[in-house]
Amino acid sequence: MAQTISAAASPEKRLFISLITRDISLSDAILDIIDNSINAALEPIASRLKTADDYQNVLADPKLKAKVTIDVTIGSARIVVRDTAPGISADVAAKHVFKFGREDSGENKNDRLSVYGIGLKRAMFKCGNRITIKSDHAEGGFDLSLDVKRWQDIRVDPWTFDITTRPPVKTGTGTQIVITELYDDVVARISDGLFINHLRDLITRTYSFFIDRIVIIKVNDVVINSELFEIGDNYASHKFAYDGVSCNITAGIAVVKGDTFRDKNAGWYIFCNGRTVLFADKTSLTGWGAGLPIYQPKHRPFFGTVFFVSTDPEALPWTTTKSSINEESAVWQEASRHMTTVGRVITAFLDRRYSEDGTEIAPRELQSVAGTPVRMLTAAIAVQRAFRPPAAISSKTKTISYSAQMADIKRIANHLRRPSMSGSDVGRFTFQHYLKNEVGSDE
Amino acid sequence: MKASTAKHIAYNLRPSKQAERRILVDLLKCANEAGVTISDCRYVGMGGSLFYDFHLIHRFLGVKKMVSLERSPEMYRRSVFNCPYDFIKVKNTTVAEFIAADLDKTRTIYWLDYDDGIGPDITADIISLGTRLRPGGFAFVTVYAEPPGFLEKETPEGRLDYFVNNLGEFSAGLTKDNMENSEFSTTIHGILMSAFSSAFSARRDGRFRPLFQVQYKDSTTMITVGGCFCGQKPGSKVERRIKKDLPFLMSKTLPYKIKHLNLTEKERALFDIAVTRALSSSKQSNQLRELGFKDKDFEFYRELIRFLPRYYESII
Numbered sequence: 001m002a003q004t005i006s007a008a009a010s011p012e013k014r015l016f017i018s019l020i021t022r023d024i025s026l027s028d029a030i031l032d033i034i035d036n037s038i039n040a041a042l043e044p045i046a047s048r049l050k051t052a053d054d055y056q057n058v059l060a061d062p063k064l065k066a067k068v069t070i071d072v073t074i075g076s077a078r079i080v081v082r083d084t085a086p087g088i089s090a091d092v093a094a095k096h097v098f099k100f101g102r103e104d105s106g107e108n109k110n111d112r113l114s115v116y117g118i119g120l121k122r123a124m125f126k127c128g129n130r131i132t133i134k135s136d137h138a139e140g141g142f143d144l145s146l147d148v149k150r151w152q153d154i155r156v157d158p159w160t161f162d163i164t165t166r167p168p169v170k171t172g173t174g175t176q177i178v179i180t181e182l183y184d185d186v187v188a189r190i191s192d193g194l195f196i197n198h199l200r201d202l203i204t205r206t207y208s209f210f211i212d213r214i215v216i217i218k219v220n221d222v223v224i225n226s227e228l229f230e231i232g233d234n235y236a237s238h239k240f241a242y243d244g245v246s247c248n249i250t251a252g253i254a255v256v257k258g259d260t261f262r263d264k265n266a267g268w269y270i271f272c273n274g275r276t277v278l279f280a281d282k283t284s285l286t287g288w289g290a291g292l293p294i295y296q297p298k299h300r301p302f303f304g305t306v307f308f309v310s311t312d313p314e315a316l317p318w319t320t321t322k323s324s325i326n327e328e329s330a331v332w333q334e335a336s337r338h339m340t341t342v343g344r345v346i347t348a349f350l351d352r353r354y355s356e357d358g359t360e361i362a363p364r365e366l367q368s369v370a371g372t373p374v375r376m377l378t379a380a381i382a383v384q385r386a387f388r389p390p391a392a393i394s395s396k397t398k399t400i401s402y403s404a405q406m407a408d409i410k411r412i413a414n415h416l417r418r419p420s421m422s423g424s425d426v427g428r429f430t431f432q433h434y435l436k437n438e439v440g441s442d443e
Numbered sequence: 444m445k446a447s448t449a450k451h452i453a454y455n456l457r458p459s460k461q462a463e464r465r466i467l468v469d470l471l472k473c474a475n476e477a478g479v480t481i482s483d484c485r486y487v488g489m490g491g492s493l494f495y496d497f498h499l500i501h502r503f504l505g506v507k508k509m510v511s512l513e514r515s516p517e518m519y520r521r522s523v524f525n526c527p528y529d530f531i532k533v534k535n536t537t538v539a540e541f542i543a544a545d546l547d548k549t550r551t552i553y554w555l556d557y558d559d560g561i562g563p564d565i566t567a568d569i570i571s572l573g574t575r576l577r578p579g580g581f582a583f584v585t586v587y588a589e590p591p592g593f594l595e596k597e598t599p600e601g602r603l604d605y606f607v608n609n610l611g612e613f614s615a616g617l618t619k620d621n622m623e624n625s626e627f628s629t630t631i632h633g634i635l636m637s638a639f640s641s642a643f644s645a646r647r648d649g650r651f652r653p654l655f656q657v658q659y660k661d662s663t664t665m666i667t668v669g670g671c672f673c674g675q676k677p678g679s680k681v682e683r684r685i686k687k688d689l690p691f692l693m694s695k696t697l698p699y700k701i702k703h704l705n706l707t708e709k710e711r712a713l714f715d716i717a718v719t720r721a722l723s724s725s726k727q728s729n730q731l732r733e734l735g736f737k738d739k740d741f742e743f744y745r746e747l748i749r750f751l752p753r754y755y756e757s758i759i
Binding site: 236238242243284289290291292293294330331333334337338340341342344345348384386387389438439 | 537539540542543544546563566567570571573574575592608611612642644645646647
């Protein structure tokens with residue numbers, strides 16, 4: 001007689017750790033820890049952050065000043081991230097923070113940057129073997145001391161971390177994460193002289209909406225400044241809502257930096273709950289070479305933003321590493337079509353802006369078409385509006401210029417029995433010949 | 444390269460084009476009878492200087508809110524001059540600019556009747572329609588179904604290169620075989636269908652039903668693909684109605700080809716009786732068979748009897 005027996009299907013810790021850390025870079029792992037701190041810093045105002053407009057209104061408020069400092073210290077011996085946010089209570093730590101994956105119970109309704117409930121653990125596991133966390137909270141915090149290798153060898157289900165409680169505090173809340181016994185590849189990456197600057201640049205771009213308004217971020221004692229993006233006020237924008245996600249799309253002409261538009265700033269910027277997921281993207285992911293033309297240097301002034309917001313961060317189209325877009329997400333598919341509609345009026349204008357002889361219109365002249373510079377935040381909360389391209393200057397003639405093989409020009413001239421005919425005359429003759437015999441008269 | 448038919452045949456004398464227009468108007472009439480009110484819609488088209496589609500859609504469907512798009516500044520002046528009704532707004536703009544700036548919430552019938560071959564602008568226009576068309580709205584796109592002039596003398600490899608370099612994801616899966624002259628119209632039809640399907644795939648407030656796929660030729664082969672974006676119930680009602688009145692539009696996966704029968708008035712009179720008589724054999728049908736007409740010709744005439752135009756010379 002057939003029996004029903006239970007087949008083992010629980011994950012191996014070693015494989016699990018390898019799987020969750022393999023596809024994330026060291027810098028993205030550090031951003032995951034910073035996400036946790038910003039998520040905590042946003043908690044007091046989370047109830048005011050429900051739509052894209054809410055975010056932008058709150059974050060554009062000039063009176064809003066950062067109350068939380070996030071201090072990141074990176075060395076070859078240890079990585080320390082310390083914040084002055086409200087901290088994590090022992091109760092929340094025991095029930096939620098160390099669970100692998102978010103619960104479906106709606107318990108975390110104030111989370112904005114914490115998505116899958118995996119980022120913090122993945123970041124810790126990525127960097128080193130010894131992890132200590134100390135968190136002070138108004139209701140009582142906790143301490144954690146973890147030796148990852150030893151924890152890996154404990155074969156008890158369900159998986160747990162041992163934490164000890166800390167007394168409640170009225171002031172001086174916050175969380176400190178210290179990772180030591182760093183892995184060799186992590187040490188090698190940190191030793192690369194470019195790494196810290198790369199990380200600072202990444203933090204600047206990733207948290208440009210939060211820096212100075214919600215948090216102050218320091219990396220190895222250097223305060224990170226936000227990058228102030230501006231766009232001309234002659235821009236196109238559109239808003240829509242889809243499955244609990246609100247989305248504002250804006251495209252226009254960037255404000256010139258110095259004498260030229262910078263290639264590294266051109267393209268689409270995608271934000272999920274205020275966090276930048278893609279910077280200056282010029283790939284087919286954001287429609288270049290699909291709904292929009294293939295990106296070319298003449299599109300350098302293009303500046304587009306897509307601002308997704310949801311009170312359920314899992315509904316947003318970001319990947320688990322928050323460094324790219326889940327292309328299968330239905331809201332992304334819908335947004336990408338709107339991006340085509342909004343963006344192509346700008347690319348079409350940029351495509352047309354070459355004068356007859358192919359000379360680019362000077363960036364400063366282009367700026368006059370773009371209009372008065374406004375902060376990207378202001379643009380992104382504007383009501384739906386249309387880009388107003390300048391009236392086309394109608395010209396009756398156009399210069400055509402191309403190169404041809406000398407031998408071919410000579411052959412045509414000889415064929416016409418006018419061997420001394422110049423190259424430009426051959427060009428004019430062949431053009432007229434084609435017009436008359438192939439195209440026919442228009443009249 | 445063959446010049447556009449519109450350039451050398453008076454636009455309103457192209458019989459196949461006129462049949463196509465009449466079938467499209469009849470399709471909208473079917474939708475109206477199935478409960479999707481058409482007279483409340485706005486019509487956005489490309490009226491040129493003759494506004495033929497605008498006349499039909501106003502006269503036969505009662506639409507009184509219309510926009511004609513004209514990108515060329517020179518043609519715009521003629522278009523404004525020739526505009527037949529005061530309620531038509533003629534706009535000197537591209538489709539892309541119009542759609543991006545359009546804030547009108549009225550259900551709309553778009554007919555983007557390009558005098559052009561498929562290209563990235565056209566596929567992007569279709570994608571943009573997918574972001575603007577409201578439930579109960581219609582969208583139709585007409586393009587050349589033959590290789591455009593600059594590709595006419597290209598090898599299949601050269602044509603494929605152009606498609607891959609310019610049509611992005613809509614060129615996926617195309618091969619040299621799809622670029623042969625004999626396959627070209629099928630390829631264009633496939634691209635238009637893919638563009639419509641992609642444009643509406645993420646919409647949750649309805650489904651796009653490609654109800655109209657028609658190929659015709661006066662001198663150049665053209666193809667029109669389009670349909671209705673609406674919810675399940677009204678969509679099914681519209682489909683049932685079209686299946687009843689215009690079954691030839693519904694029964695094929697490939698576009699319906701409007702056949703150019705090139706009949707004399709005497710032959711048409713015989714066909715009119717022959718195809719409307721209950722019996723398959725009649726004096727008129729026998730006479731037509733003796734003249735060399737085949738069963739297929741009877742079938743085509745039966746389908747198109749209401750749509751084929753008659754033209755006469757008149758002295759005004």
